[in-house]
Amino acid sequence: AQSVTQLDSQVPVFEEAPVELRCNYSSSVSVYLFWYVQYPNQGLQLLLKYLSGSTLVKGINGFEAEFNKSQTSFHLRKPSVHISDTAEYFCAVSGPDDKIIFGKGTRLHILP
């Protein structure tokens, strides 16, 4: 069975500073990996996904993530955050059974 660990429940960062949100997964088989964002009082929106191919994945809103198979990680990065990036971010994994398992989320707080 797959599992996802988001190492930080909250991350404060100053506006225009870079940010990295960490995600580690556990699986004995090949997986697909996703990052979703949830703005207050809304559903989830896909930021990016890794299915295969290049390990560096670019998503919407300037986010990117790197798939590292040896470290079983899929960390999310943005070089310069904006106040509008304030949200909760979820890492997710799916395996051969197509069931998508989410991490517990990381709240990104942008400080002025």
Place this chain on the structure above:
Amino acid sequence: KAGVTQTPRYLIKTRGQQVTLSCSPISGHRSVSWYQQTPGQGLQFLFEYFSETQRNKGNFPGRFSGRQFSNSRSEMNVSTLELGDSALYLCASRRGSTDTQYFGPGTRLTVL
């Protein structure tokens, strides 16, 4: 193209009652998944339906059930409500197993 819609958006029930939530997927999407989101447990997978058949199921008691109709619309039912069932219930649809999952805005259920 219209997004995933969920009705109702807000619901207040009392313990012991039952509730039915509805989800209309994006046109052409045959897969509908349901998730429960709570502050303590995060996003937990309830079940997925594909072409009217339950394809995957999470670890929830039998009080939680669902179904999917021939037009891909899905309903989720919770019987004998408990206080701990208070949560945001999210529905997501996708075309196929490796396709992007699109989420609805959720139904906020409060059990008093």
